[in-house]
Amino acid sequence: MPSINVAILGFGIVGEGIYKILNERSKAIEKGTGYTINVVSILVRDTTKTRQSTPGTKITGDIQEILSDSSIDVVFEAIVGEEPAYAYLSEAIEKGCHVITANKAMFATHGPALLKHAEFRGVNLGYEATTAGGVPIIRTITGLLPTDRIRRIRGVLNGTSNFILTKMRNEGIPFKKALHEAQELGYAEADPTDDISGKDAFRKLMILSALAFGGQPKWEDVAVIGIDGITVEDVTDASKGKLRYRHIADIYCDENGVRHGGVGPVLIGPDHPLYSVDGVDNAIIVDTDHLGALTLIGPGAGMYPTASAMVGDFLQIIGKRETALVSN
Ligand SMILES: NC(=O)c1ccc[n+]([C@@H]2O[C@H](COP(=O)([O-])OP(=O)(O)OC[C@H]3O[C@@H](n4cnc5c(N)ncnc54)[C@H](OP(=O)(O)O)[C@@H]3O)[C@@H](O)[C@H]2O)c1
Structure with a gap:
């Protein structure tokens, strides 16, 4: 052979x-x-x-x-x-x-x-x-491009941030304690800066932008906010109104071909497709002309x-x- x-x-x-x-x-x-x-x-x-x-x-x-x-x-x-x-x-x-x-x-x-x-x-x-x-997003976008137009890509691209926000909401524990648990479970690095500052999600967003929109926005034009400023009180108050914080990376290309991106915590309600995505999972919504919104959910890291x-x-x-x- x-x-x-x-x-x-x-x-x-x-x-x-x-x-x-x-x-x-x-x-x-x-x-x-x-x-x-x-x-x-x-x-x-x-x-x-x-x-x-x-x-x-x-x-x-x-x-x-x-x-x-x-x-x-x-x-x-x-x-x-x-x-x-x-x-x-x-x-x-x-x-x-x-x-x-x-x-x-x-x-x-x-x-x-x-x-x-x-x-x-x-x-x-x-x-x-x-x-x-493990979420086959690159293959999915590559497969869509010849026949469809991608309008927007948004999603939870950092499992560590999502895990921390989920823990804070479910257990009413402060950010630092939830981060510590993420580290103990091996979800967060010893130096978790890139995860909690939004930098990791930003990098993935730029990779998706290059593929889906043929280029990246100027990096300095993309606002990047992490989850480190969110308190347990913020999360609890949101829950009372049936809202949840999700750390969402979002990019779209306007009619003039200009790419607009942003990364940061967003408050979403029960009708949002990312509302139920808890724990370390990643989830990505791809909006296209022909499919409407396609959502992929799965493990974003691990061996x-x-x-x-x-x-x-x-x-x-x-x-x-x-x-x-x-x-x-
Ligand atoms: N872990 C995940 O779930 C995950 C998910 C998606 C992407 N990634 C990416 O995959 C890559 C690897 O991640 P990982 O979690 O496997 O990292 P890791 O556990 O820290 O392992 C890194 C490996 O690379 C070797 N290495 C590092 N720098 C090197 C250098 N300059 N020359 C030669 N060898 C070098 C290390 O050697 P020693 O063993 O001798 O230290 C180690 O074997 C990273 O770029 C990461 O962002 C990781």
């Missing part, structure tokens, strides 16, 4: 998830695609940590060991921050590898350039996992939801470019 060689950059929550799914589903993937998948190399920062990977996989701290390996067909990227991720993916694309990323901080800024570069080099770039984790979105991209790439992927 022909094989496809892959490298995984990063072996944290997401990278390990990719590795596990490729192993756990190897027989089904072989049967479905006709290829054996070999995880040839994994990039980490600290090579002294014990990792759960098979002996045939090389664990390295040196990106050049991966990028100089001409047998690698596909690079999964699940490291953290804009750099060096952008530099690594640019080099992988230049060398003719297909790339798949979960890195929203990098992709919000560099996604448009990477997509152009990938097109120029004739390789595929998967980024489903950058936005709303398996995020990694399965990336493996989904991978399988799509195999389907599209199978002749380019045969390595032996």
